[in-house]
Amino acid sequence: MNFSIQTRFLRVPFLSGQSKSSLAARWITITLAATFVASPVAPAPYMDGEWVTVTDHSLEIEAGSPLDFSSIAPRLPDSRMTISGEKLTFRGVSLPLNCATLAPGFSDTAGSGFPDHQTAQRYAEQLVRHGYNIVRFHFIDALLMREGKADFAFNPEELDRFQFFVSELKKRGVHWVTDILSSQNAALGNVFPHRWSENRGMLKRIFFEPAALNHWQELAHQILNTRNPYTGTTLAQDSHTAALVLVNEPDLDFQMELENNFKDKPIPSFYKDAYLRGTSVANQTNRIPFTSQENGESMEKFQRFLVKRQIDVLANMSNTIRRLGYDGAYTSFNAWKRYNETPIKRLLPIVDSHNYEHDQVALGIGPGVTMRSSSSFSDLGRYLTLASSTRQFGKPFIVTEHDQEFWNSRRFEAGLFSPTLASIQGWNFICRHADGPIDLAYDGQGVRKSAINPAGTGLDPVARAGETLTALLLLRREIAPAQGAVRLQLSDDEALRDGGRRQLPNDLSPLAWVARLGLVNDRRSAPAVGVDQSLASDPDHDSMPPEISSRTSSLLGKLRLVGAVPKGNQTDPAIGQWQSPSRQVLLRAKNNELQVSTQFTSARAGNPIVQPVTIGPVRYIQSDSPALVALSALDGRPLAESGRILVILSADARNSGMQVTPAGTLTVLGNLPIQIRRVRMKVILKTGDNHQWTISSLSLGGKIKKVKKLDNVVGNVNVDLDSALVPESPTTYFLLSKLPS
Numbered sequence: 001m002n003f004s005i006q007t008r009f010l011r012v013p014f015l016s017g018q019s020k021s022s023l024a025a026r027w028i029t030i031t032l033a034a035t036f037v038a039s040p041v042a043p044a045p046y047m048d049g050e051w052v053t054v055t056d057h058s059l060e061i062e063a064g065s066p067l068d069f070s071s072i073a074p075r076l077p078d079s080r081m082t083i084s085g086e087k088l089t090f091r092g093v094s095l096p097l098n099c100a101t102l103a104p105g106f107s108d109t110a111g112s113g114f115p116d117h118q119t120a121q122r123y124a125e126q127l128v129r130h131g132y133n134i135v136r137f138h139f140i141d142a143l144l145m146r147e148g149k150a151d152f153a154f155n156p157e158e159l160d161r162f163q164f165f166v167s168e169l170k171k172r173g174v175h176w177v178t179d180i181l182s183s184q185n186a187a188l189g190n191v192f193p194h195r196w197s198e199n200r201g202m203l204k205r206i207f208f209e210p211a212a213l214n215h216w217q218e219l220a221h222q223i224l225n226t227r228n229p230y231t232g233t234t235l236a237q238d239s240h241t242a243a244l245v246l247v248n249e250p251d252l253d254f255q256m257e258l259e260n261n262f263k264d265k266p267i268p269s270f271y272k273d274a275y276l277r278g279t280s281v282a283n284q285t286n287r288i289p290f291t292s293q294e295n296g297e298s299m300e301k302f303q304r305f306l307v308k309r310q311i312d313v314l315a316n317m318s319n320t321i322r323r324l325g326y327d328g329a330y331t332s333f334n335a336w337k338r339y340n341e342t343p344i345k346r347l348l349p350i351v352d353s354h355n356y357e358h359d360q361v362a363l364g365i366g367p368g369v370t371m372r373s374s375s376s377f378s379d380l381g382r383y384l385t386l387a388s389s390t391r392q393f394g395k396p397f398i399v400t401e402h403d404q405e406f407w408n409s410r411r412f413e414a415g416l417f418s419p420t421l422a423s424i425q426g427w428n429f430i431c432r433h434a435d436g437p438i439d440l441a442y443d444g445q446g447v448r449k450s451a452i453n454p455a456g457t458g459l460d461p462v463a464r465a466g467e468t469l470t471a472l473l474l475l476r477r478e479i480a481p482a483q484g485a486v487r488l489q490l491s492d493d494e495a496l497r498d499g500g501r502r503q504l505p506n507d508l509s510p511l512a513w514v515a516r517l518g519l520v521n522d523r524r525s526a527p528a529v530g531v532d533q534s535l536a537s538d539p540d541h542d543s544m545p546p547e548i549s550s551r552t553s554s555l556l557g558k559l560r561l562v563g564a565v566p567k568g569n570q571t572d573p574a575i576g577q578w579q580s581p582s583r584q585v586l587l588r589a590k591n592n593e594l595q596v597s598t599q600f601t602s603a604r605a606g607n608p609i610v611q612p613v614t615i616g617p618v619r620y621i622q623s624d625s626p627a628l629v630a631l632s633a634l635d636g637r638p639l640a641e642s643g644r645i646l647v648i649l650s651a652d653a654r655n656s657g658m659q660v661t662p663a664g665t666l667t668v669l670g671n672l673p674i675q676i677r678r679v680r681m682k683v684i685l686k687t688g689d690n691h692q693w694t695i696s697s698l699s700l701g702g703k704i705k706k707v708k709k710l711d712n713v714v715g716n717v718n719v720d721l722d723s724a725l726v727p728e729s730p731t732t733y734f735l736l737s738k739l740p741s
Contacts, residue, residue, distance in 0.1 A: 049625055050678040051654065052723065052730040054461065056700045058441050060122065061129040065702030066634060066646050066735045067468065069131030072475050073098060075173030076133050080328050081242040083349055085525070088242075088329070088396050088428045096475045099177075099431035100132040101401070103455070104139045105447045106436035113143050114161035122440060124168035130438055131471030134175045134242060136400050136431050141219060142183040142195040150189040151215070152222055159226075166238075167230035175242040177400065178235060180220050181206070182248040187219045201270070203250050207309045208274045216247070217320050224324045236326040243328060243350060245400065246317045249335035251344075252306045253501075256292050264293045267302075275305055289499075299499030303340050307496065310344050334400060337390050339535065340500025343492040345392060346521055353390045354401035356433075357383040357408070370665040373409045375592035376417065377606075380510040380546065380578065384421050388517035389488060389504035389535075391425070394525025397518075399430040405454040406463070407660060409652045412628040415466020416594055416605040423479035424580050425516055430474075432457060432467060442672055451655040451671045461676050461700060465628065465650035465732040469603065472632050472646075478598035480582035484564020485516040485530030486555060494536055505542040507549035508533065513578035513587055514556070514565050531558040546573045592626075599638050603630035603648075609681070616640070623681035627651040629721070631685065631736070640687060643738030647695075649721050650732045652677040676730055678723045685717040691738045693717045697725045698733040705729050710736075 061067045077090050087094040107115040107123070115123050127135065144154045144162065169176060185191045186202040205212035224236035235241050249255075252271070259268045267275075272288055289299045314332065321330060333344050334352035345351050357376050376383060384402060391397040399422070404414035414432070422430045435448055439458030444450045449459065457463040473479060486508070504517075511517060520526045533555060541551040552573050559565040570579040576589030586595040593606030597616035604615055609623040617640035618631050628650045633642035654660075654677075655670030693710040706726045711718045717736070724730045 049651070051675040052678050052727075053656070054442070054653075054674045054676060054700070055729050056442065056731075058699075059439050059458070059701055060126055060441070061702050063129070065704075066644075066698060067702030067733065068129045069471050069475065070128045073128065073131045073133045073471070074475070076175050076240075077173070078239055080239045081175060083329055083396055086394060086396055086426070086428075088350075088398075096477055097134050097429035098131050098471050098474050099400070099429045100127055100130075100135045100437035101431045101434045102135050102137055102437070103433070103435050104143060105449075106434070106458075107446060113146055113155075113158050114165055116161060117164050119440070120161065120165040120168050123438075124165065124172055124174070126438055126440065127169070127174065128172045130467070131475055132437065133173065134177065134429060135169065136177040136179070136245075138179050138248070139182040140179060140223070141181060141187055142185070145183075145185070145187050145189070145191070145195055148187070148189045148191075152187045152218060153189055154187075154222070163228040164230050166228060166235075166240075170231060170238070170240045175240045177243045177245060178223070178241060179245040179248050180223055181216055181246070181250075186212075186215055187222070188215070203247065204252060204255050204270065206247065206250070207252060207313050208270075208278075213313060213316065216317065220317075220320055221324055224321065224326055234325075236321075236324050241326070241328060244321060244326065244330040245334070245352070246314070246321070246330055246332040248332075249354065250310070251333050251336040251341055252310060253303065253338065253340055254335040260292050264291045266290065267292055271306075274309075275302060278305060278309070293501070295498045295501060297498070299501070300496055303496055303499045307340065307343050311347065314344060314347055329396075331398070331400075337386050337503045338500060339490060339495040339502050341390075342490055342495040342500075342519065345390065346492075348395070350396045350398060350428075351390060351392050352398050352400050353387040354433075355384050355387045355399060356402065357404040357414075367667050367669075368665065370663060371405070371408050371660075373664050375410050375607075376404055376413050377587060377589050377592045377594060379506075380513070380576070380587065380589050381417055381421065382506070382509050384418060385509040385512040385517075386504055388425055388512040389509065389519070391427070391516075391518040392521055393485070393487065393518040393527060394522055396428045397425075398428050401433040402430055403433045403455065406452050406456060406460055407454075407654065407658075407664075407666065410592075410626065412462050412466065412626070412650050412652070413594065413605045415463075415469045415628055415648075415650070416596060416603050416630070418466075419470040419473040420479055420585055420594065420596055421512060423473065423477070424482050424585065425512060426481035430470075432463070432470075434458065434463075437467065438464070442674065444672055451658075451669055452653065452674060453669075459674065461653045461674065461732050462628075462650050464700070465648050468646075468733075469601075469628070469630050469632070469648055472601060473596075473598070476600060478600055479580070479584050479596065482514060482516050482564070482581050483527075483529055484514075484559055484562065484581065485518065485527035486511050486559075487520045487526050487530050487532045488518060488535055489532060490519055490535040497537070502537070502542075504535070505538075505544075507541055507544045507546045507552045508555075510546045510552070510573065510578060511555060511559075513585070514569070514571055514581060515559055529562055529564050531555055531562065531564075547576060548574075600642075601630060601632040602639060603628070603632075605629075617686045619684040619686070621682040621684065623679060625651045625677060625679045627679045627681070629681060629683070631683070643691075645685075645736040647719075647721065647734035647736060648732060649679055649681060649723060649734065650676075651679045651723070676723060676732065678730070679721070680723075681721040683719045683721060685719060685736070686715060687712075687717055687738075688715045690715060691741055694737050694739065695719060695725075696735040696737065697729065697731055698735055699729065700731060700733065702733065704735065705731070
């Protein structure tokens with residue numbers, strides 16, 4: 001039996017084994033909670049199959065190429081993003097958003113930090129061509145404080161580069177979400193040799209130390225009210241500042257468990273002392289919980305104390321940004337999906353959630369780290385369906401971090417899974433976590449650019465292929481949102497009962513495939529069509545898998561009765577099959593397979609094809625590797641009528657010299673050049689005409705490398721896809737073109 005483990009992580013850059021002068025950051029990834037679900041298919045061994053070396057150097061997309069999505073992504077207007085019920089709108093109109101995360105290391109500048117002016121212009125243009133129209137600035141406090149010896153001593157070069165880059169984004173109609181506080185060191189000075197070499201604990205101190213909260217207020221002032229000479233305004237006043245993340249992942253329950261390495265250890269003294277200071281003399285006889293993972297009355301009282309502190313500080317921060325002249329949206333408290341965060345999230349204008357797919361503790365990325373290779377579909381995609389339970393009806397919901405990270409050999413699934421679920425749920429936007437969502441070249445320039453690393457999306461052909469498909473599905477709103485809902489009932493008292501360390505049960509989260517999930521704060525803002533479900537503790541069902549839970553089948557039956565799940569829908573929990581209400585999406589968990597068919601796109605992520613499967617006008621005959629494949633029309637016509645079709649074919653990628661054991665344990669990370677796993681797949685496109693067709697192999701930047709004529713037999717175009725169609729230039733992209741008659 002294999003195990004699918006639901007986890008939650010913190011990624012903190014730390015110095016690698018390289019010389020300190022390189023300031024090379026690495027990510028610490030720590031798992032949190034586990035739910036075991038039997039998987040029907042054994043994980044594939046790492047590094048098997050045939051591997052071919054990527055020879056592309058430039059990764060810049062050429063204007064007008066098949067990968068240029070600048071005409072697909074709407075240019076956002078020069079006006080502040082506003083909240084209209086559950087929608088994020090611009091001048092009252094909801095526009096499709098595709099988000100890129102700009103975290104430390106996104107820049108190709110050799111010393112990391114923000115890009116120089118020339119690179120900033122190229123990078124901003126490339127973001128638009130990749131189909132991004134909103135970005136998230138993450139850890140700007142750390143980047144601006146590079147080499148700072150005193151508090152708030154922003155590096156002049158970094159500040160200038162940041163301001164110039166912002167102006168280049170604005171010229172192209174790109175809006176941004178900006179973190180105020182991300183780093184544990186905030187804007188404290190004298191942190192050397194780099195901003196991740198110490199941990200001064202500011203994410204917890206702001207809730208208990210007035211001086212630390214004052215520091216946050218000054219940091220907010222510096223970030224929001226510093227005039228940008230290139231735009232002529234401040235971030236607070238700039239209409240392209242879409243939202244703020246007041247503090248990234250400050251959730252105290254999360255931070256406390258992080259300090260304990262997510263083990264059942266005593267409450268850290270910092271929190272214990274704060275609790276004793278903040279508790280009245282009459283109540284000091286109350287027992288402090290023995291450990292951070294205890295449940296019961298003592299933990300409930302302790303958690304109520306923590307929640308009260310977080311609510312008070314949130315009010316202070318909200319008032320601060322308003323006094324500083326910022327009148328837009330904001331969010332925070334995005335790390336946790338436990339119930340005990342619910343009372344805090346009720347007070348936020350936007351609810352945000354972070355979601356990752358991993359299987360065990362992984363500290364760093366060096367030798368000894370293990371990554372699972374089993375499919376995320378084996379547990380019905382719980383790492384992301386679980387996020388649905390943190391959404392609150394009546395408010396916008398976003399996901400500013402998600403990923404199925406390198407070197408998981410099934411990470412190709414995320415490129416189809418994440419936009420699909422986000423669309424069914426009607427979330428406003430999602431951001432794949434990344435050092436850099438794109439890179440300009442395979443040149444080794446910059447921090448963490450000499451090899452694919454976790455969060456190295458720009459260098460990873462698999463992640464980039466997934467982001468390409470994500471852009472098409474989200475920007476064209478191809479997948480219909482569910483009209484029905486499961487209205488989750490959770491009072492603040494119930495959310496904190498026994499400490500509130502529970503989260504959405506396994507038998508409820510899969511309902512996200514057929515209905516919108518969310519908490520109800522106000523019946524007037526809740527969806528009219530749907531069913532109600534209490535989240536009060538129910539031991540008889542809470543631990544049941546969905547395939548045998550009577551609660552799952554009962555709720556599904558009720559959704560059918562109210563018309564939220566239409567007649568003929570093929571959902572059957574007993575066999576692990578879930579179909580979206582629009583019938584565009586079919587998850588076959590026991591086969592580790594997700595199918596999507598829309599007006600413009602036919603896509604599949606799954607195991608090697610051994611029996612033909614038809615998805616829309618495409619029949620997939622056979623393949624020799626687990627992979628993501630998608631055919632998507634680029635000319636605005638339905639796929640069966642299109643004459644210009646982008647083909648995405650992606651399996652796995654690795655670094656040259658990389659070594660991973662069959663169990664997924666990294667022994668050698670390797671370096672450039674990148675290698676991709678070769679995939680061969682036979683498909684038939686049904687077109688209904690007898691035109692001549694060609695297939696072109698594209699570079700990773702969209703340049704046509706080779707054109708080959710295809711056979712068309714009575715309206716069926718036979719396509720033999722091959723990652724190494726051009727042996728000297730392997731790729732994940734192809735173009736199908738109909739020739740004029």
